[in-house]
Amino acid sequence: MSEQPEVETHCPYCALQCGTRLADAGAGVTITPTEFPVNRGGLCHKGWTAAELLGSPDRIRRPWVRRDGRLVPADWETARDTVVEGLLAARRRYGPDGAAVFGGGGLTNEKSYLLGKFARLALGTRHIDYNGRFCMASAAAAGNAAFGVDRGLPFPVTDLADADAVLLAGANVAETMPPLMRHLVRPDLIVIDPRRTATAARAALHLQPAPGTDSALALGLLHLAVVDGEVDTTYVRERTHGFDAAWRRAVSWWPERVEEVTGVAVGDQRAAVRMLGAAKNAYVLTGRGVEQHSNGVDTVGAFINLSLALGLPGRAGSGFGCLTGQGNGQGGREHGQKSDQLPGYRSVVDQADREHVARVWGVAPDSLPGAGRSAYELLDSLGTADGPKALLVFGSNPVVSAPHARHVAERLAALDLLVVADFVPSETARMADVVLPVTQWAEEEGTVTNLEGRVLRRRRLRRSPRHVRTDLEVLRGLAVALGEPAERYPDDPREVFDELRRASRGGRADYSGISYDRLDSGAALHWPCPGSDHFGTPRMFLDGFAHSDGRARFVAVDHTPPGEEPDSEYPLHVTTGRVLAQYQSGAQTRRIAELNDAAPEAVVEVHPDTARRAGLRDDDLAVISSRRGKTLARVRVVATMRQDTVFLPFHFPDQHSANLVTNPALDPHSRIPEFKVGAARIGPCGEG
Ligand code: SF4
Numbered sequence: 055m056s057e058q059p060e061v062e063t064h065c066p067y068c069a070l071q072c073g074t075r076l077a078d079a080g081a082g083v084t085i086t087p088t089e090f091p092v093n094r095g096g097l098c099h100k101g102w103t104a105a106e107l108l109g110s111p112d113r114i115r116r117p118w119v120r121r122d123g124r125l126v127p128a129d130w131e132t133a134r135d136t137v138v139e140g141l142l143a144a145r146r147r148y149g150p151d152g153a154a155v156f157g158g159g160g161l162t163n164e165k166s167y168l169l170g171k172f173a174r175l176a177l178g179t180r181h182i183d184y185n186g187r188f189c190m191a192s193a194a195a196a197g198n199a200a201f202g203v204d205r206g207l208p209f210p211v212t213d214l215a216d217a218d219a220v221l222l223a224g225a226n227v228a229e230t231m232p233p234l235m236r237h238l239v240r241p242d243l244i245v246i247d248p249r250r251t252a253t254a255a256r257a258a259l260h261l262q263p264a265p266g267t268d269s270a271l272a273l274g275l276l277h278l279a280v281v282d283g284e285v286d287t288t289y290v291r292e293r294t295h296g297f298d299a300a301w302r303r304a305v306s307w308w309p310e311r312v313e314e315v316t317g318v319a320v321g322d323q324r325a326a327v328r329m330l331g332a333a334k335n336a337y338v339l340t341g342r343g344v345e346q347h348s349n350g351v352d353t354v355g356a357f358i359n360l361s362l363a364l365g366l367p368g369r370a371g372s373g374f375g376c377l378t379g380q381g382n383g384q385g386g387r388e389h390g391q392k393s394d395q396l397p398g399y400r401s402v403v404d405q406a407d408r409e410h411v412a413r414v415w416g417v418a419p420d421s422l423p424g425a426g427r428s429a430y431e432l433l434d435s436l437g438t439a440d441g442p443k444a445l446l447v448f449g450s451n452p453v454v455s456a457p458h459a460r461h462v463a464e465r466l467a468a469l470d471l472l473v474v475a476d477f478v479p480s481e482t483a484r485m486a487d488v489v490l491p492v493t494q495w496a497e498e499e500g501t502v503t504n505l506e507g508r509v510l511r512r513r514r515l516r517r518s519p520r521h522v523r524t525d526l527e528v529l530r531g532l533a534v535a536l537g538e539p540a541e542r543y544p545d546d547p548r549e550v551f552d553e554l555r556r557a558s559r560g561g562r563a564d565y566s567g568i569s570y571d572r573l574d575s576g577a578a579l580h581w582p583c584p585g586s587d588h589f590g591t592p593r594m595f596l597d598g599f600a601h602s603d604g605r606a607r608f609v610a611v612d613h614t615p616p617g618e619e620p621d622s623e624y625p626l627h628v629t630t631g632r633v634l635a636q637y638q639s640g641a642q643t644r645r646i647a648e649l650n651d652a653a654p655e656a657v658v659e660v661h662p663d664t665a666r667r668a669g670l671r672d673d674d675l676a677v678i679s680s681r682r683g684k685t686l687a688r689v690r691v692v693a694t695m696r697q698d699t700v701f702l703p704f705h706f707p708d709q710h711s712a713n714l715v716t717n718p719a720l721d722p723h724s725r726i727p728e729f730k731v732g733a734a735r736i737g738p739c740g741e742g
Pocket of ligand 1: 065069072093096098102230232233
């Protein structure tokens with residue numbers, strides 16, 4: 055089945071996109087790391103074992119269609135006709151918004167682009183959003199407001215290695231992207247995390263705030279930076295706007311008040327500011343821990359304010375950045391699968407942006423739908439009076455990864471038509487009316503954009519099983535069956551990318567100078583890259599920020615408490631996150647034997663006193679309850695946990711899903727759900 059004996063490509067999982075060499079000598083695919091700068095010959099457990107899924111017995115190898123309540127094998131024509139009949143029926147009865155699309159941050163740039171085009175032209179729906187809304191939306195909104203553009207890291211990962219200090223707020227990179235730790239050996243690490251994670255354990259200083267209080271802590275650090283004289287006043291005067299308004303909010307966050315709210319001792323707050331202030335070169339980085347909150351945008355904004363006060367962003371050797379999580383989490387949010395965006399990071403409500411994209415697509419600007427619902431709001435509305443009745447899911451498993459999972463499953467079950475394109479029978483696929491088998495990463499060509507905005511080639515090593523198609527082929531087939539001209543939906547990735555380049559030209563994420571030929575010749579191209587003779591932009595903002603006056607913006611933010619606080623009924627915080635051996639909803643990694651052995655089940659981390667009070671011991675099965683429902687997890691007593699907090703990994707399905715208890719409270723700006731804090735109680739299984 056091998057097309058080429060060996061290819062250089064990248065890991066299918068997280069946004070670090072470690073470089074790998076795949077070889078197929080007939081006895082199976084082997085993976086070896088390359089000297090790609092982000093991983094320099096290293097890979098994590100997930101990367102090493104990624105090839106196992108290619109030949110997995112669990113692989114979806116042909117279409118499935120639901121008949122008499124059961125999914126049965128079908129041919130492509132039957133599957134396609136079932137999908138198209140359902141979509142047309144939804145459109146006839148409910149109008150174009152009767153159908154919706156849900157995408158994923160793991161889809162290649164080409165798939166993300168064509169999916170957005172398919173939704174807006176072939177379906178004519180405004181309802182397209184994706185699981186990246188659960189991931190990077192707060193960071194993106196805050197970055198756009200402060201810097202005028204959102205690129206997770208506006209500098210290469212390798213720059214971190216030369217820093218003197220790095221503040222990591224809400225990111226457990228030692229488990230989520232271990233090779234990144236190689237670049238964090240020299241800097242003094244300051245970690246902000248309610249848990250003593252593997253990353254926090256390696257830090258020079260660990261600040262352990264109560265879940266949901268990160269913005270208060272960030273405001274307090276800004277307060278101390280000002281009163282302790284660590285502000286770079288020349289930088290603030292010459293390169294920013296809005297310091298005074300931001301300071302007026304931070305002025306009331308004196309250290310003792312911050313300690314009272316967050317639990318972080320005054321001495322530790324002061325030590326963090328001193329370490330950052332003393333560093334010649336320093337970075338402030340955020341992750342999902344501080345972003346997945348109902349005040350996520352303000353929290354990221356508060357950390358950006360701190361970094362601006364210290365004079366870090368846009369200075370060589372220093373900076374601010376957000377660590378993108380999903381494999382193509384960066385590219386996935388740039389090419390139009392987000393409800394408010396068109397390709398090139400353009401706005402779906404801006405007339406000039408609509409005209410540009412409509413010109414590339416060969417349609418009238420007025421024919422493009424407006425902004426649709428955000429991911430959770432879209433899922434929440436499925437099957438309701440004014441919600442979509444048909445849903446197409448590509449590369450996502452929302453029944454496990456969305457908050458308030460039981461409710462989401464009920465909404466999916468209320469649909470007239472649920473279609474899932476995937477290569478494994480995820481929990482969402484098992485609910486579908488039609489399942490479409492699609493290729494995996496080593497079976498397809500394309501591009502992804504990693505966390506530092508570098509565009510990378512994904513290369514095909516081997517052909518897919520006979521009845522499996524690429525997502526591009528699936529979209530083209532559906533579009534044509536819906537009456538669209540075939541030439542509007544190329545299924546050759548290079549052709550799609552060339553169209554994407556035109557659509558992005560002049561946009562905030564300009565790919566117009568990036569081509570397959572340049573990437574294949576070894577060029578390292580970070581967007582923006584506005585011409586074929588442009589060398590790309592590995593380091594942004596050195597000459598100015600992306601706002602029209604070249605200055606960054608402080609954004610005046612305050613601390614708001616989380617959507618739920620502990621009370622007598624639910625006396626604990628519950629927070630969620632990842633473990634080393636699993637990835638996202640676990641649909642892929644739970645099927646890999648080595649990874650499953652390493653992390654076979656949901657484990658709840660509990661402080662010894664909390665466990666004792668709840669009548670729990672190590673290895674007991676516990677029930678964790680919230681106002682949304684209950685989930686079961688094996689107890690691990692962890693002395694470094696906060697007494698008021700339990701931690702759940704979110705990779706497990708069914709009655710072990712962490713998202714059975716998470717709170718779908720949304721940030722008012724980014725519409726990101728509050729995965730990182732809710733109120734809960736814990737007890738032995740059988741109680742609760
Ligand atoms: Fe893959 Fe991320 Fe692990 Fe690298 S760190 S091997 S990209 S999962």
